Amino acid sequence: MHLMYFTEQPMKDYPADAGLEIGFTSLLMSNKHFDPVAGSRLYNEFLENYVYAEEMGVDGIMLNEHHNAPFCMQAKANIFASLLAGMTKRVKIVLLGNPLPLNDNPVRLAEELAMIDMISKGRLVSGFVRGGGQEQLATNANPAYNRERFQEAHDLIVKAWTVPGPFRWEGKHFHQRVVNPWALPLQQPHPRIWIPGVISHETIVWAAQNGYPYIALNTSIEDTKKIWARYDAAAAEVGYTPGPENRGYLIRCHVAETEEKALESARQFLWMDGEFTGRLKPVWASPSGYFSPSSRQTFVEFVAGQSASPSRPRKTFEQQVADLQIVAGTPEQVVKSLRTIMRETRPGIMAFWGNEGRMSQPDARTSIRLLGQEVMPALRETAKELDLKSPFEADMPVSRAWANAQAARQAAE
Amino acid sequence: MTIQWTSSVVPACGTDVVVTRGGAGSPVIILHRDIGTPEHLAFYDALAAKHEVIIPNHPGFGASIRPDWVRATRDLAVVYRALIGTLGLQSATLIGLGFGGWIAAEMATFAPHDTKKLVLAGAMGIKPPEGDIFDQALVSYIEYVKEGLHDVAVFDRIYGARPSSEQLVLWDLCREMSFRVAWKPYMFNAALPELLRGVQAKTLIVWGDDDRIVPTSAGAVYAASLPNATRTTIANAGHLIELEQPDAFAQAILPFLASA
Numbered sequence: 226m227h228l229m230y231f232t233e234q235p236m237k238d239y240p241a242d243a244g245l246e247i248g249f250t251s252l253l254m255s256n257k258h259f260d261p262v263a264g265s266r267l268y269n270e271f272l273e274n275y276v277y278a279e280e281m282g283v284d285g286i287m288l289n290e291h292h293n294a295p296f297c298m299q300a301k302a303n304i305f306a307s308l309l310a311g312m313t314k315r316v317k318i319v320l321l322g323n324p325l326p327l328n329d330n331p332v333r334l335a336e337e338l339a340m341i342d343m344i345s346k347g348r349l350v351s352g353f354v355r356g357g358g359q360e361q362l363a364t365n366a367n368p369a370y371n372r373e374r375f376q377e378a379h380d381l382i383v384k385a386w387t388v389p390g391p392f393r394w395e396g397k398h399f400h401q402r403v404v405n406p407w408a409l410p411l412q413q414p415h416p417r418i419w420i421p422g423v424i425s426h427e428t429i430v431w432a433a434q435n436g437y438p439y440i441a442l443n444t445s446i447e448d449t450k451k452i453w454a455r456y457d458a459a460a461a462e463v464g465y466t467p468g469p470e471n472r473g474y475l476i477r478c479h480v481a482e483t484e485e486k487a488l489e490s491a492r493q494f495l496w497m498d499g500e501f502t503g504r505l506k507p508v509w510a511s512p513s514g515y516f517s518p519s520s521r522q523t524f525v526e527f528v529a530g531q532s533a534s535p536s537r538p539r540k541t542f543e544q545q546v547a548d549l550q551i552v553a554g555t556p557e558q559v560v561k562s563l564r565t566i567m568r569e570t571r572p573g574i575m576a577f578w579g580n581e582g583r584m585s586q587p588d589a590r591t592s593i594r595l596l597g598q599e600v601m602p603a604l605r606e607t608a609k610e611l612d613l614k615s616p617f618e619a620d621m622p623v624s625r626a627w628a629n630a631q632a633a634r635q636a637a638e
Numbered sequence: 639m640t641i642q643w644t645s646s647v648v649p650a651c652g653t654d655v656v657v658t659r660g661g662a663g664s665p666v667i668i669l670h671r672d673i674g675t676p677e678h679l680a681f682y683d684a685l686a687a688k689h690e691v692i693i694p695n696h697p698g699f700g701a702s703i704r705p706d707w708v709r710a711t712r713d714l715a716v717v718y719r720a721l722i723g724t725l726g727l728q729s730a731t732l733i734g735l736g737f738g739g740w741i742a743a744e745m746a747t748f749a750p751h752d753t754k755k756l757v758l759a760g761a762m763g764i765k766p767p768e769g770d771i772f773d774q775a776l777v778s779y780i781e782y783v784k785e786g787l788h789d790v791a792v793f794d795r796i797y798g799a800r801p802s803s804e805q806l807v808l809w810d811l812c813r814e815m816s817f818r819v820a821w822k823p824y825m826f827n828a829a830l831p832e833l834l835r836g837v838q839a840k841t842l843i844v845w846g847d848d849d850r851i852v853p854t855s856a857g858a859v860y861a862a863s864l865p866n867a868t869r870t871t872i873a874n875a876g877h878l879i880e881l882e883q884p885d886a887f888a889q890a891i892l893p894f895l896a897s898a
Contacts, residue, residue, distance in 0.1 A: 253776070362775055369817040508778045513813035525806035529778050 226608030227574045227615035228601045229285030229319055230278040230593060231475065234271050235496070236295035237583045238263035244295075244504075250497055251294035251505040252359045258295075267298060270586055271305075274593060276312055281597025284615075285317035285350070287475075287576045289421075290324065292363035296497055296504070303337050310345035317617075318345055319576075321421040321440055322352025325382075326374035327364040332394075332404055334378070335385040338416065339408040347411040352419040352440070353379055355428070358516075359509040369514030372427070374398045383624075386415040417616055417623055419473060419574070424448075424535070426455060427517055433459035433467065436625035438574060438616055440473030445548050449474065449570045463625060469612070470619035473574030476566065477545075477581070478552045480559050480595035481588065488546075490592075491553035495542055496582025507534065556599035563600070564607050573615045575604070641686040643678070645701075648694070650721035653708075656701040657721075658693045661686025666731045666895065667722065668693045669738030671878070672762075672774070672816045672825075673783060674700050674808055676796060681880035684888035685733075689895065692730070694721060696741070698815035700808045711737075711763070711819045711827065715744035731895060733757040736786075736852065736877060737816065737825070743860070747833040756841040757891055758860055760852045760877045762825040769853035771825045774816070779809035786877035788848040796881055834863040841867040842894045844887070846875030868894075 236259070243258050244250035275286050288305050291297035299305060302320050309318050318341065328334055342349040355375050361368040377396045381404070384392070390405030410416050420432040421440035432439040433456040441449045453472060460467045477494045481487035497504050508528045516524045526532040533539065545551040552562045563575075577596055580589040608614075622628035643660035660682070666689045668682070675693065685691050696714060698704035708714060718741065722730055731754045734742030739761025746753040762771055774782040780801065784790050797805060816825075827833075841864045845857045861867045870890050875883045 365822060367817055367821040369814050369821070506776075506778070509776070512775055512817075513810050514817050521807055521810060522803055525779070525810045526803060528810070529780055529801070529806050531800070531806075 226605055226613050227284050227317070227617065228604060229287045229317070229574075229576045230275070230283045230596065231287035231289075231576045231578045232271065232274070232580045232589075233289070233291075233296055233578070234267070234298040235582055236264065236267065236298045237496075238267070239295035244497075249505050250296070252362060252509050254294070256293075264298065270589075271298075272308060272312065274580070274589060275305075275309055277590060278593050278597060279313045279316045281594050282601060283316060283577075283593075283597050284601075285319045285576075286313070287319045287321055289321055289354075291357065292360050294359070294505075303334075303341065306341045306349070307337075307344070310341050310348070313345075313348075315348075317348050317350050319350040319419065320352050321419060321576075322354045324354050324356030324360055325378035326371045327356050327360060327366045328378060329399075331378040331381040331399055332385055332401055332406060335382040336406045336408045338382070339386065339406065339410045342410040342412055342416050343408070349410070349412070349416040350419055351416040352421060354421060355425075355515075358511050359505055361512055361515060362509060367514070368512035370398060371515050383415065383418075383626075386410055414627055415623060419616075421473070421475070425517060426519070429455050430459040432456065433471075434463050434625065436460075436465065436471075436622065436628065438471050438473050438621075440475060440574065440576065441570075442475045443477060443550055443578070445550055446566060446569050453570065465625065465628075468614070468619065469571045469573035470614050470616045470621045472570070472572040473576065474566065474570060474572040475576040475578055476552055476563070477550065477578045478559060478563070478596070478600075479579060479581075479584070480554070480556055480592045480600060482555065482591065482595075484554045484558060486588075487553040487555065487558075490584050490588050491546075491551055492542055493582030493584045494545075494551050494578075510534070556595050556603070559600050560603045560607075563604055567604070567607055567611060567613060571611065571613060573608075573613050573619065641683050643682075643686075648721055648724060650724060651705075651717045653697050653705040653717065654703055655697060655717070655721055656695040657725075658695070659690065661689055661691045663689040664731070664895070665690040665692055665727050666733055667718075667727065669718070669732065669734040669741045670696065670699075671735050672737035672812060672820075673779075673786075674812045679880055679884065681884035681888055684884060685891070688892060692725070692727070694718065696738075696815070698818065699812045704811075704815060704818075709818060711740055712744050714819060715741050715748065719745055719748055728752045729754045731755040731757070733759070733891065734761055735759050735880060737762050737820075739763065740820075740825070740827075740830075743830060743834060744827070746837045746839055747830070750836045750838050753837070753839040755895060756837070756839045756864075757844065757894065758841060758857075759844040759879055759887070760846060760849050761843075761856070761860060762820075762852055763827055763830050764856045764859045765823070765826045765828060766853040766856040767859060768855040771853070771856070772851040773824060774813060779806060779813065783809075783878070786851050788846065788874050788876040788882055792878075792882050831859050831863040834860070835865065837864055837866075839866065840894075840897075842891065843867055843869045844879065844890060845869070845871055846877060846879045846882070847871050847873050848875060849877045851877035
């Protein structure tokens with residue numbers, strides 16, 4: 226079992242009243258409301274907390290990035306990954322992930338990731354994402370080519386890591402005279418690639434076909450099971466049977482000394498939803514061409530304001546607690562709920578979204594301490610009982626392509 | 639007089655284009671907007687009373703299939719050059735509405751002596767020296783159409799107060815294809831003002847007096863670049879002139895088409 230700590234890095238000092246007034250808190254919310262003094266303090270608190278999480282015993286730090294929004298201050302996951310490569314000693318640095326379509330030069334990404342892997346002495350997990358809808362607008366990446374750019378950037382990065390240069394790349398979206406980066410990953414053949422997501426069928430199938438673990442982002446137990454059914458079916462089609470090592474799960478989980486305190490803090494998981502209806506305009510979340518053509522009708526009604534979000538149905542705090550999409554309480558209470566999730570969905574990787582919104586720094590640290598010192602040791606015992614192995618424990622091949630190439634080499638010998 | 643409109647599929651550059659035709663007289667080709675086009679419009683009928691009106695549905699904009707390789711507005715212009723060759727209409731008059739005006743302008747630059755006459759209405763394609771072309775990516779389909787109107791009451795009359803799912807899907811297809819060909823830079827070709835200098839066709843540049851989608855300063859650049867251009871303005875019209883002022887718009891165009 227691989228157990229990691231995550232936070233969205235909320236810009237908790239942003240003026241909520243300004244968001245209430247304009248009705249949204251992303252993309253076009255003016256950065257005149259961004260306070261660099263608070264930003265400097267918060268970035269350093271996040272760093273302290275990551276280092277503390279390692280001290281408290283977590284296996285990994287999960288990082289992500291978003292743009293133009295106070296809900297996530299991290300605009301470039303590789304920057305925090307670089308810092309943690311030098312500041313930590315043991316934890317995996319798990320990027321979930323670099324939004325490939327937003328980047329115009331995948332070779333530069335391959336170089337950066339190789340550097341992080343070497344500096345961290347082989348602790349990088351290099352997840353890739355498509356980026357949210359509004360990220361395409363914030364970075365001017367064409368949403369109509371989002372999947373093409375994702376696929377091509379992925380192919381180029383993996384090739385840059387595994388095929389000796391120099392070689393030339395003339396693709397649809399990326400063109401490189403010379404691919405020959407003098408920075409290569411320490412981990413061979415390359416760092417593990419994990420793919421996080423919510424509902425996109427195409428991405429689940431793609432991850433399964435490639436043999437990449439899929440990290441379900443805080444879906445309900447019922448939806449998580451549907452994801453694994455789809456993943457397993459796609460894997461069977463390409464000739465392998467996935468196990469817990471293919472399955473990851475992100476859960477919002479806050480731990481405190483008392484249940485009352487934990488539940489009070491956990492309400493911060495809905496800190497922005499609670500302020501007004503909708504943090505962004507639907508059309509920003511779903512620019513044309515970005516979503517799956519098979520669900521066009523559902524999405525256009527959402528964009529036009531005629532239906533609710535197909536990807537994130539709105540639920541009350543109480544409902545999310547009841548559905549185990551938010552887990553909050555004392556270590557004993559939290560372990561009980563998490564064991565239910567583990568039994569029901571059998572993940573080999575779990576990420577704990579421990580802190581959010583305006584939770585205080587002492588509360589954040591208490592949650593990290595209790596997670597690392599009390600919750601995670603208990604979960605590791607459960608994982609042994611349930612035989613839930615991480616990709617590292619299972620020594621899973623980094624990809625199907627690599628496993629097939631290895632098998633072909635062995636057959637030839 | 640009721641105009642009989644018929645549709646057929648015309649091959650061009652390996653793709654199929656749905657073409658609607660009606661009326662009789664010297665042929666005019668209407669190039670529709672980035673939001674597609676309703677099947678029937680009073681404006682089309684008014685022109686068809688005097689001309690054979692030919693309205694191709696842009697590849698990828700709903701009725702016509704999307705060729706994966708069309709990735710620039712100039713690609714569409716080349717497809718249409720081939721299409722009007724197939725139809726035997728090399729020297730036809732082109733009427734371009736908004737985004738369709740950009741396609742028409744590109745077509746004219748390819749064959750500067752072939753285009754008979756050119757009408758550009760609120761045409762995209764040029765970076766306005768003042769202001770920017772309104773970015774549809776930041777607003778919903780409905781908001782975008784309303785932004786194109788001087789009088790928003792026209793919206794309900796044409797699309798209904800709550801547009802159907804079919805209409806929303808159509809707008810989404812149109813928007814996706816617009817992004818495929820014109821995402822960056824958004825809705826213009828930096829070389830176009832220079833390329834237009836060789837176009838010989840008599841050109842009428844029409845703008846609604848309340849066009850909030852394409853700044854009138856872009857119309858001034860068109861007028862300065864095209865050697866034989868005149869400008870006119872339609873009162874009480876936004877960007878979507880043919881929806882709001884079909885008669886005034888037709889009356890502005892018909893004498894221009896009839897002139898020598």
